[in-house]
Amino acid sequence: MNINSMTKIIGLLGHPVKHSFSPQIHNYLCEKYNQNNIYCCFDVEKQKLKSAVEGIKTFGMIGCNVTIPHKVDIIKYIDQIDKNADIIGAVNTIKNIDGKLIGFNTDGVGFVKSILEKGYALKNKRVLIIGAGGACRSICVELASQGVSYLEIRNRSLDKANQISKTIKNNFSLDVICDTKSIDENDLNNIDILINTTPIGMESKLCPIDENLTPKGNILVCDIVYKPHNTALLNWAKKNNLNVVHGIDMLINQGLHAFYIWTGIKATKEDEEYIKDLYNKM
Template identity: 75%
Template sequence: MNINSTTKIIGLLGHPVKHSFSPNIHNYLFEKYSQDNIYCCFDVEEEKIKEGIEGIKSLGIKGCNVTIPHKVNIITYLDNIDNKARLIGAVNTIKNENGILNGYNTDGLGFVKSILDKGYDLKNKKIMIIGAGGACRSIAIELASIDVSSIDIRNRSINKANEIVDIIKNNFNTKILCSPKSIDEKDLNNIDILINTTPIGMESDLSPVDEKLTPSKNILVCDIVYKPHNTALIKWAKKNGLEVIHGIDMLINQALHAFYIWTGINPSKDDEEHIKDLYNKTIEK
């Protein structure tokens, strides 16, 4: 990669960001497609997000991804919001166009593609989602838009979950409910897919599901946390013989769409496979 006086920065805003694999993805794509950009990570605490956004404009940063915990609050500081991102109420991708910051959301698209790529049919499926943050919003709305049967959101803060319930009830036909109660075996045996959208498991061996539970139904378990590769939730699922989808699949898919937003270039299927190979090498170390 030739970094020079015309090279533009594209970055990641979040807290923490030290675990991020996004630089590996985007710097590979920038180099392959001869884009004069470099991808960097910016660890921005919640109370400093306004200054972070001002920095994008003042430094001429070309764009950003947005991760936990900024996906919802960052909307306040952007100039324009894509219709899908506005409905979701969360942004994970920003494009700076001549000082105008436009917000998009590629999380839901990336997640759904990761399931479809594995050959699963989502139509009429019963879904349970753990968490009610920005990732949950995007995933729940994308699932509702393709007619899953029902979505059950579990989150300690019922107010945040209710916001998502209201959005889906007002815009889609999918049955939606929420609850602050913990998940039990009866819950697991009444769903088809379980999705963790919280950061639980990112920096600990904690699982959002009681690991003593032993579901009798062969559900699909998805964790959007990709580092570690095998989170406590994924380990629990494998121990119980359940099918799993790792967080890296969603990360790659949402990243490829963000790359398209910034550059107008659609990466190839070969790029997906190459990025997965890069990721596998990092987890082998």
């Protein structure tokens, strides 16, 4: 990568950010597609978020990604937000267009792309989601956009789940069922797709469901946790001969969509495979 006086910055705003894989994704893409940009991570504490956003304009940055814990708070500091990000109520990608900061959310788009690439259609599918955080919200919006017929959220408390349900009901012709009970075999036998959107399984052997459950149907099991690659949930799925979608697939796909927003360049399947290989070598 040849850094010179014309090089522009793309950044990641979050706290912490030292674990991020995003620089490897975007610096590879910028170099391959001859974009004179460099991607850097910025550890920004909450009280400094406003000045960090002002810096995007001050330094003429192309834009940035936004990660935990700033995806919601950053909305009040930008100029415009796209429709789906507005419905979701969170932004993870910002584009700077002549000093006007526009917010997007690529999390749900990246997740849905991961499923579609496995050859699964989402229209009329029955989906059960574990967790009710920001990732669940963005994924629910995209699943509703794709025409799923049934959507249920299981979470330890109902407050956030009910908020998501209300958002989906107000914007799509779909209701979301919310419950706090543990998932049982009857639940698994009445769905097509199971999705974990919680951090359970990250750097641990914990599983968000009872690993003794034995589903009768051929459901697709998805986990947004990307480290470790094979979480306890995905190992349980494989033991029961179920197809899986790994968290790294969502991470890469949401990154590729952000790159498209910034540059207008659509990365190829070969790019996805190369980036996965980079990740596996870490």
